[in-house]
Amino acid sequence: MIVNPMVDIAIISFGLAAISKVIQAKFIDREVMKKQQEEMKERQKKMQELMQKSDQKSKNELEALEKEMMEAMNKMLSGTTKVMMASMVVFIPAFALLGMFYGEALINLPVPLPWFVNGFDLFNLGTWGFQIYSETNWFGWYFVSYLTITILLGIGTKIYKKVKENGVING
Numbered sequence: 001m002i003v004n005p006m007v008d009i010a011i012i013s014f015g016l017a018a019i020s021k022v023i024q025a026k027f028i029d030r031e032v033m034k035k036q037q038e039e040m041k042e043r044q045k046k047m048q049e050l051m052q053k054s055d056q057k058s059k060n061e062l063e064a065l066e067k068e069m070m071e072a073m074n075k076m077l078s079g080t081t082k083v084m085m086a087s088m089v090v091f092i093p094a095f096a097l098l099g100m101f102y103g104e105a106l107i108n109l110p111v112p113l114p115w116f117v118n119g120f121d122l123f124n125l126g127t128w129g130f131q132i133y134s135e136t137n138w139f140g141w142y143f144v145s146y147l148t149i150t151i152l153l154g155i156g157t158k159i160y161k162k163v164k165e166n167g168v169i170n171g
Contacts, residue, residue: 005105009138012098013145017153019090027082036072043069102138109134113144 002008043065050062115136117129136144 005102005138006107006141009098009102009107009141010145010149012094013142014149016091016094017146017149020087020150021153021157023086023090024083027086028079033076033079036076040069040072098138098142105138107136107138107141109136109141109144115140 047062047065047069050058050065112132112134113136114130115133117127117131119127120129121127133140
């Protein structure tokens with residue numbers, strides 16, 4: 001423990017969020033992915049039109065489009081798999097260390113937050129519900145701080161890109 005569990009875990013969350021952004025940027029080009037998704041939507045529309053027809057030319061064209069779709073989907077899946085594998089190399093040891101160092105920590109939340117009722121069981125409807133909590137364990141605080149930091153980093157990235165596109169930042 002360097003400062004206190006709340007600050008330590010928030011700093012570690014920031015580091016892991018930043019590493020996650022770097023890993024995603026390394027293996028997935030968001031612009032290319034958006035373009036591929038738009039192309040896939042167009043192919044799906046074309047495929048639906050071709051399914052209505054019964055001539056051999058339409059069937060051949062449909063098969064070719066299906067093959068293109070599979071190749072594009074495999075390419076996108078490959079990128080997300082690489083992100084997942086690289087993230088696991090970072091996150092699993094980090095979670096193990098967080099649990100080891102902060103397993104007994106009880107953290108007072110800065111703002112009471114809703115969370116699943118204590119004893120929540122996904123397969124038992126009687127346990128479903130939310131409760132307002134004012135304290136949590138290390139994982140609850142990690143989750144809240146990671147989510148907040150990720151949202152703020154996303155907003156910051158979007159603002160930076162817009163400012164850069166408008167020519168305010170030279171580079």
